[in-house]
Amino acid sequence: MALLALAPPLAVPAATGIRCDFRCVAMAVASWRWRPDTTPQRAEFMSSEAAPAQIRPTAGKARTPAGKARPEAAKARPAPGNRVYNFNAGPSMMPLPVMEETREALADFAGLGAGVVEISHRSPEFLALVEESLTLLRELLEVPDHYRILLAHGGGQLQMSVVPFNLIAYRPARKALYVDSGLFAARALDIGTRYGYVHVPAHSRDSDYDRVPEIEPDMLDPEASYLYLCSNNTVMGTRFHTFPDTGALPLVADMTSEILSRRLDVSRFGVIFAGAQKNLAPAGLAVVIVREDLIGHALPTTPRIMNYAELAKDAHSLANTPTTLSLYMMCLLLRWIAAQGGVPEMERQAERRSGLLYDLIDASGGFYRGYVLPAHRATMNVTFTLPDDERLQRFLAEADRAGLYALKGHASRGGVRASIYNAMPMEGVELLADFMQDFQRRHG
Ligand SMILES: Cc1ncc(COP(=O)(O)O)c(C=O)c1O
Numbered sequence: 001m002a003l004l005a006l007a008p009p010l011a012v013p014a015a016t017g018i019r020c021d022f023r024c025v026a027m028a029v030a031s032w033r034w035r036p037d038t039t040p041q042r043a044e045f046m047s048s049e050a051a052p053a054q055i056r057p058t059a060g061k062a063r064t065p066a067g068k069a070r071p072e073a074a075k076a077r078p079a080p081g082n083r084v085y086n087f088n089a090g091p092s093m094m095p096l097p098v099m100e101e102t103r104e105a106l107a108d109f110a111g112l113g114a115g116v117v118e119i120s121h122r123s124p125e126f127l128a129l130v131e132e133s134l135t136l137l138r139e140l141l142e143v144p145d146h147y148r149i150l151l152a153h154g155g156g157q158l159q160m161s162v163v164p165f166n167l168i169a170y171r172p173a174r175k176a177l178y179v180d181s182g183l184f185a186a187r188a189l190d191i192g193t194r195y196g197y198v199h200v201p202a203h204s205r206d207s208d209y210d211r212v213p214e215i216e217p218d219m220l221d222p223e224a225s226y227l228y229l230c231s232n233n234t235v236m237g238t239r240f241h242t243f244p245d246t247g248a249l250p251l252v253a254d255m256t257s258e259i260l261s262r263r264l265d266v267s268r269f270g271v272i273f274a275g276a277q278k279n280l281a282p283a284g285l286a287v288v289i290v291r292e293d294l295i296g297h298a299l300p301t302t303p304r305i306m307n308y309a310e311l312a313k314d315a316h317s318l319a320n321t322p323t324t325l326s327l328y329m330m331c332l333l334l335r336w337i338a339a340q341g342g343v344p345e346m347e348r349q350a351e352r353r354s355g356l357l358y359d360l361i362d363a364s365g366g367f368y369r370g371y372v373l374p375a376h377r378a379t380m381n382v383t384f385t386l387p388d389d390e391r392l393q394r395f396l397a398e399a400d401r402a403g404l405y406a407l408k409g410h411a412s413r414g415g416v417r418a419s420i421y422n423a424m425p426m427e428g429v430e431l432l433a434d435f436m437q438d439f440q441r442r443h444g
Helices: 004-005 013-019 024-029 094-109 122-143 155-170 182-194 308-313 324-340 344-361 389-401 427-442
Strands: 040-044 054-059 147-153 173-176 196-200 226-230 251-254 269-273 287-291 380-386 418-419
Touching: 013 024, 024 054, 094 324, 122 147, 122 344, 147 155, 147 308, 155 173, 155 182, 155 226, 155 251, 155 269, 155 287, 173 182, 182 226, 182 251, 196 427, 287 324, 324 344, 344 380, 344 427, 389 418, 389 427
Parallel strands: 173 196, 173 226, 226 251, 251 269
Antiparallel strands: 040 054, 147 287, 269 287, 380 418
């Protein structure tokens, strides 16, 4: 495993940047930053000998990348590479070396003179990347041999339809059990009702999703085709700390917001899926891990590229043109995780990061109030609120100015949400903790 991480295939030599020290990369690439005054509304490529090819504005007022002026906010850029600490829930922060190496590969990948998004997904160079990613995923997640790893389109919500298309007919009753633990679980169960009979054996709606529900053995209906749960509830900040033993009933888990952040016994699951945009890659890609005997039960109406059997036919899981940029960046990210020490190290760091924030919330005498019962707290999304809306708004605005970006809670919940996925350095969370203490001193 370690050897693989240290010795990437010759086809992708530029990968060495991933293992550079964070600060040294940051200094070497200080040119990486958004420049609001040059970001175009309409743009054209220009090149000159003095300056390499770049995008120049042709007209219009200066805009930020989001198209909205942020004149005061994010003035501070405390993170390596002159960046902010990005707490967005997804798309989310990526390691700077991954971003930098991608920037190089966009113009010239592996010395081909063509960018990674320009070459064929069936070229030997690209297939080497895909093979490496599949191997790394298998190793990092310790996926047993009788499971297939599939690369799919469309992120988390598309997979919510893919699951019933492929599995609802696994047993003749065409029935599925959905545990309702929050917004994305509820959405999945709503989607499931279009394909079969959906039962909800357990939910935590009555307590406004401040916990994940208990799943008792007598809830496991043997006639059901699967039991579905969302392992980490991104909006609420809860997670299943343990998973039920469902025996012969296939357990399906949406792990979009915590894949590769915790050790897992994959053999307990029938299907695990994850949209890429939090811990894997830029949005648009999903990874599906499916037990082999669950492949081949798709409804006849299943679209080809949503059918596990079609995806599994190809050794590289390339049933059509995939989202090549996401696949490329996932490979870099997986190498980065491997180089850091793999999933056990990601888990250790996740517990340290979230532990610091939860300890601070608990010690704040009620100034910061968590939404979630302590035993159900997530490590990836820390949610809390302040005594009143005025202080909440002030907190969010001041944090933004301090370079602590995108801390606003989900629209359905409000408050603060710090999404601290694998790429968030401890320094970012320490800065947030210092900010929180200082804010309480001034406004408590
Ligand atoms: C747990 C979970 N599942 C599914 C989704 C939906 O993913 P997508 O936006 O890729 O469809 C999200 C999005 O944040 C999520 O957090």
